[in-house]
Structure formats: structure tokens, C-alpha cells
Amino acid sequence: MMRKWIALFSAVLLSLTVAITSTGTASATTYYGTIFCTGGTNGGNVVGVWIEQPGGSSGWANFTNTGGGNATWNYNFSNDNNYQINVGCGGTAQN
Numbered sequence: 001m002m003r004k005w006i007a008l009f010s011a012v013l014l015s016l017t018v019a020i021t022s023t024g025t026a027s028a029t030t031y032y033g034t035i036f037c038t039g040g041t042n043g044g045n046v047v048g049v050w051i052e053q054p055g056g057s058s059g060w061a062n063f064t065n066t067g068g069g070n071a072t073w074n075y076n077f078s079n080d081n082n083y084q085i086n087v088g089c090g091g092t093a094q095n
Helices: 002-015
Strands: 021-024 029-036 046-052 062-067 070-077 084-089
Touching: 029 046, 046 062, 046 070
Parallel strands: none
Antiparallel strands: 021 029, 029 070, 046 084, 062 070
16 A cells, blocks of 8 residues: 555656646647656556646546556646646556
8 A cells, every 4th residue: 555655646746747748729728748657556557647627627638558657648628727637556547
């Protein structure tokens, strides 16, 4: 259990430093970047990426594991409000 918390904490810290690029139209903006997990079960793979945006469009981001605990993600935002990335590491998407 402690390993999962350490992996999640590491992923959240890393996600705060993710380089973000925007593309899109005035009505929607797509952000994307790279995240990674360390430790945990299931090879430390990313199992979920939740985007939290107060007053905006929170939801699950699309992601693709690229190996070694790395994953790329993208999400379409309806506005330019601040947001937080929550990353699930190891295990399964259900736990």
C-alpha cells in the first residue's frame, strides 16, 4: 500500500512539471503531455488520468502507455481555467 502512495505522490509531483502545449479553436483547447509512474504493481504503468478543473470540464483524459511507466495523455478543455492532473499508478483502473 505504501508503494502505491509513493508512486501516486511521485506521479502527481511529476505531473505538476509536465510541459503543456495547446492547440485548437477558441471554443476548445487540447492539452497534452507525458507522465510517468515509478514503483507500484503492474510494472508501475499508468492506469488512469483524471483531470480536475474547477468550474470547467473535469473528466478522464485519454492516455497511452509507452513503456517503462511512461504514458502520453491528452484532454479537450472547454475553457482556460487552471486544472490538476491526478494519475493512477500500478494495479488496475478499478483499484
